[in-house]
Amino acid sequence: MIEQEIMQIMDTIAYGFPDKKGANILEENPEKYEDAFRDFYYLQTPEELLQSKCGVCFCQVELERKLFLEKELQVKTYFICTYDKENLPSHTFLTYESHGKFYWFEHSWGEYRGIHEYDTLKELLLDVKKKFINSHEASRDAYTFVYEYQKPPFHINCDGFYAYMETQKLMKLNEPLYFYHIIDKTADMKKGILSLQYMYDHKLYRLFDESTEKYLERIVGAWNIPKYKGLPTNSLSREEVLDALVRFRGDYGTRYLYFFRYPLYKELGRKIKDLLEVKDIYRINIQDEEVQKQIVDIFYGYEENDSDNKELTKEYYEQVSREEYFSKYDDSLAMNFSKLNHIAVAFLNDFCPIEFLEKVVEE
Secondary structure, three states: OHHHHHHHHHOOOEOOOEOOOOOEHHHHOHHHHHHHHHHHOEOOOHHHHHHHOEOOHHHHHHHHHHHHHHOOOOEEEEEEEEEOOOOOOEEEEEEEEEOOEEEEEEOOOHHHOEEEEEOOHHHHHHHHHHHHHHOOOOOOOOEEEEEEEOOOOOOOEHHHHHHHHOOOEEOOOOOOOEEEEEEEOOOOOOOEEEOHHHHHHOOOHHHHHHHHHHHHHHHHOOOOOOOOOOOOHHHOOHHHHHHHHHHHHOOOOOOOEEEEOOOOOHHHOHHHHHHHHHEEEEEEEOOOHHHHOOEEEEEOOEHHHOOOOOEOOHHHHHHOOHHHHOOOOOOOOOOOOOOOOEEEEEEHHHEEEHHHEEEEOOO
16 A cells, blocks of 8 residues: 555654754754754755654654655645643644545654544544643643644744744634623624723723723722722722732733623523613634634633632533523622623733624523
């Protein structure tokens, strides 16, 4: 089989990268390889790789691409990367289709070296993504993305390779997970949902003051912030309001936008019925890869919004039913939303773009 012949050629290639004398840096100087890879790496041509006999997955895939195309077999190549605060693990791989089946051709990732068969391309990509995530320790909120990419320019360095991938096709693989936000029917939604920080930075002071009025009593009272405890609410400056939000809610306190897991509906009570007369409901899919690329922080909250209760996770929101979610809602409470668990999301540029939002009809 042609694929096996290509694998035999690839088996002559070791994982690593050549130094100026042709020695494999990974074998000769592992510490240098680990610490300075981004400084010395460049994308080898297939001919250079066949001569050096060592290259990472970026280079190996380009040789695989050349060998498949020479046999007139069409391929697709993919880049997978986890955007983590600690590191940036990544991998490239090649796929092809034959007789209605889809194949992952893998050489450089030793644990999965071989040819793997799937019924659909999505099944293939999801399996590689799952294996990749499981093989790397990442922070809880790290996102993993898969790009389909065309042949990149040869001799680009590591940073250039990553930058090139950002220009390629982002694959939509995740199952949707919707959250909901309510906003005044009269609000200007041309840009999207604005955070308090955006309002302040762009001198939208009237909107800022209207949006922060509900926090004033809490800042001088319930939040127990020593600096502001007991002060008259009308003495607080806008800057102090922002400072209080950061003190109470953390570094992203002024940038967070808040979303419910399910849309509010009139039967919950008189307050909600009255609210929905003047508010529209918008939903966002936080699993959409384009949305995730714009999220800089996401906090899933505490149970019943009480920091003394357990901290919630994405899994909670994935599993909770609408009935359970609203079961503790109390329309008689002054802070009637206090029993509704919700998430806090901070976006790049401090607003949620309108293209991520869909206006929905009350359920």
